[in-house]
Amino acid sequence: MLDSRYVADHLDEVREQLARRGAEFADALDGVASLVSSRRELSRKTELLQGERNTASDAMAKLARSGDKQGMAARRDELKALSERVKGLETDLAGVEAQIEETLLIIPNVPHPSVPDGRTEDENVVVREWGTKPSFSFEPKPHYELGEQLGILDFERAAKLSGARFSVLWGLGARLERALQTFMLDLHTREHGYTEVHPPYLVKAEALRGTSQLPKFEDDLFKTKRSDPDDPSALYLIPTAEVPVTNLHADEILDAAQLPLAYTAYTPCFRSEAGSYGRDVRGLIRQHQFDKVEIVRFAAPEQSLAELERLTLHAEEVLKRLGLHYRVVEHCAGDLGFAATKGYDLEVWLPSQRMYREISSCSVFGDFQARRAKIRYRPEPKGKPRLLHTLNGSGLAIGRTWVAIVEQYQQADGSVLVPEALRSLMGTDRITSR
RNA sequence: GGAGAGGUGACCGAGUGGUCGAAGGUGCUUGACUGGAAAUCAAGUGUACGGGCAACCGUACCGAGGGUUCGAAUCCCUCCCUCUCCGCCA
Structure with missing residues (x-):
């Protein structure tokens, strides 16, 4: 399997190298490139929100230790919503990652530069x-x-x-x-x-x-x-x-x-x-x-x-x-x-x-x-x-x-x-x- | 196939809902001590992704996947694997 980030960052180069095999992977490669950039975006968003949830969760733990039942009850719904959003993002991210993997798994390796040209x-x-x-x-x-x-x-x-x-x-x-x-x-x-x-x-x-x-x-x-x-x-x-x-x-x-x-x-x-x-x-x-x-x-x-x-x-x-x-x-x-x-x-x-x-x-x-x-x-x-x-x-x-x-x-x-x-x-x- | 037990870091092993990436020990690395070594003492010691020149910071990962919950290594479900006993078998 090729490295997804390498593919995304060197799209033309990889395309050319694979062309030497005589096979076309243009669509698949473009797909990987765009998926990689949405993965970047999604994972950044996800991590940010996970961080928020963790902070809020720590605060909750403090309330629990001090026995502040009311305080906890007041924040529960809000946290549940936050948690749902995190789960949603995590699912999306996993989906994108699976798509990248799925595409990459059927793309062959690139020939080494020393390999001679030829079709058959x-x-x-x-x-x-x-x-x-x-x-x-x-x-x-x-x-x-x-x-x-x-x-x-x-x-x-x-x-x-x-x-x-x-x-x-x-x-x-x-x-x-x-x-x-x-x-x-x-x-x-x-x-x-x-x-x-x-x-x-x-x-x-x-x-x-x-x-x-x-x-x-x-x-x-x-x-x-x-x-x-x-x-x-x-x-x-x-x-x-x-x-x-x-x-x-x-x-x-x-x-x-x-x-x-x-x-x-x-x-x-x-x-x-x-x-x-x-x-x-x-x-x-x-x-x-x-x-x-x-x-x-x-x-x-x-x-x-x-x-x-x-x-x-x-x-x-x-x-x-x-x-x-x-x-x-x-x-x-x-x-x-x-x-x-x-x-x-x-x-x-x-x-x-x-x-x-x-x-x-x-x-x-x-x-x-x-x-x-x-x-x-x-x-x-x-x-x-x-x-x-x-x-x-x-x-x-x-x-x-x-x-x-x-x-x-x-x-x-x-x-x-x-x-x-x-x-x-x-x-x-x-x-x-x- | 039947019955039971268990899967936690390089290894052993604690942890039954919150401050746990995870006690303690072993191993390893570095430093101190030594003529040198042993012993002793101190510090460090996972992987991946993202950010930062860097120190470092954030996020995920406690067999795998799903669920409950504001929150899971810890509770529930499914699967995989290991061990013990019985059966069967080469």
Whole structure:
């Protein structure tokens, strides 16, 4: 969420910055500006009258102590009227504040000045590549064909259980999923300094509001208690570990010395994929449920851009160790996530598609999430609390990593070599038909 | 799910209608004392918004929301959470 006062005081600037995203928020922004000025006026009036009421109330207390029943009776009506006026103003003020919040909650973050222009993902900028495209003496197969032939991947039975966009992994396929969890968590905790977290997979609406999946992207989420969809206490399945992990520090004031905080978490992720009906219908690329190891950092504002580079390298290291060819692209302004102010995608090479596909998204959110979730830190021991900056990235999406390994390491005979780094966890150096 | 108890500042804990942003203690910070430290003594020590160059002042906040009242941390209602016992369960 943007700062309402900043928006009101820098209307044109914010308008221009948001225009880079290719979206129009003119009306909403004007609305915020005028609401902010009526809030100022209203709160001044309210406080003045509250002060009057408090003074009068103290006088009443004195009368009460001196047992002046008559004096009290004489003033009661007058005070009641005053009190009613205060309540009226308080209600109005709360109304204005709610309107400001409501508007601001659906306005995206402004792109950082360093973010390149562009409308769609086609205008993202390739920053660097790592490794080389594997070459094959045969036509490389898609992972879903290989997986089914090897008996490690089963969509038919998944459909029987849960419908489309679910999968069952068998044998070494399941083992590979588990090996990847362990491998990634071990790398981040042992070598990159992250603290491992095991969070809940069901969260309150409040948490989703903190990281900005709500209120705007409710359709993308699975909500529990469907029998009473309006129950405000209904829990949601997490679409990413970002939600529970970032909100760990909601409503907290951290010490500067604690920063940067670095957490990693393995969780399943649940996404309704509403509106993506025709896309990636085959294979593991787009599922309602997938596993992911997430990395999350909390940083002082001055550090956050450098922290983004660091976090991105941590995610990249996973691909390097697995020997998977990939590239890094920077989001153009139009392709930036709702809450992000700058970000990179890691795209892994999929031979069967002859394409780079997103396997990680690393973002810095500035104070956008911190303002929503009220995550602050104290710059100096006695100083005023200040919003910190949040960051996160996939480190990595495990399903897509599984896909990349099967495709990049496939052999002419249909078997799949196990990357060196996973061999001890897998207990084998090759996946063959069972 | 049933019965009971409770949610107060960084922490413990007092406060059952008015002068309570909140006693007392602990912790922390600063000062005094000391060769230094401990102990002791003194002062300070929440967050947000508004005003002021500043000292500081005003307003709100005692789990959340609503109500009663001239006035609520204190009374009433609803919800959330924690603890104890029973039941059930992994």
